[in-house]
């Protein structure tokens with residue numbers, strides 16, 4: 001199955017084994033580009049418009065002129081899914097500065113490279129069903145560093161270093177603090193804590209990405225009648241929360257049951273997390289919440 005997949009590169013579809021970009025592409029040489037991870041559920045591309053908006057905002061900040069309108073980009077994503085016969089999928093949309101020379105100067109890059117990969121599945125956390133173990137890593141998020149925060153750029157070394165820390169500690173995920181020592185987010189997920197029925201998530205001033213799943217969860221939680229607060233969270237509050245969970249497009253909702261060897265709550269998936277997971281599962285399949293393939 002995998003080898004029959006078609007990958008979109010600059011308007012053309014290439015079989016997966018032949019889907020290649022130049023070593024002179026500045027996305028490869030410098031991480032000079034932006035991307036989105038998007039999911040489709042049963043024919044609904046969840047929050048596609050929001051992902052496209054974020055991609056274009058990221059591109060605008062790094063002065064990368066995407067050579068397509070948003071509408072053309074949406075159609076290209078939908079067409080890639082159709083050509084691959086996929087109704088449930090994980091989509092990676094990448095726009096790099098394009099092919100240049102070995103210097104940094106982006107003026108040498110005449111045309112951005114647009115890539116759309118659609119895979120039938122992505123499993124980020126096999127431990128999601130039983131709850132994740134996590135460690136707080138030494139790697140920090142810097143809220144004023146555009147490459148690690150508001151701009152969803154191709155520079156993910158901080159997140160990868162954090163993930164390496166999790167691997168070394170033999171746990172599932174890493175939690176990053178901001179430069180003040182407040183809890184920020186996971187390597188590629190936003191974080192929430194639940195205490196006495198109140199749901200709290202760190203503000204973007206910590207350097208946390210304004211995740212599309214984060215927004216969805218806030219809306220679902222409020223609709224279910226929970227109080228949701230955005231404020232700084234200390235590691236102490238994290239250790240002593242009743243429930244902790246991570247959210248992201250790839251991860252969806254992942255309960256966290258242990259942080260730096262401290263058991264969270266009862267050490268199992270909490271009732272509010274469970275409730276949100278059930279509701280999330282319905283929302284992502286709602287045609288009103290996305291664009292139909």
Ligand code: PXG
Pocket residue numbers: 037124159185186187188189190208209210211212213214247248249250251
């Ligand atoms: N924070 C960061 C730093 C992210 O990269 C999220 C939060 C969640 O955002 P959304 O909009 O998806 O709810 C992300 C998501 C992965 C993976 O394998 C995750 C992301 C990118 C690439 C891979 O989990 N970004």
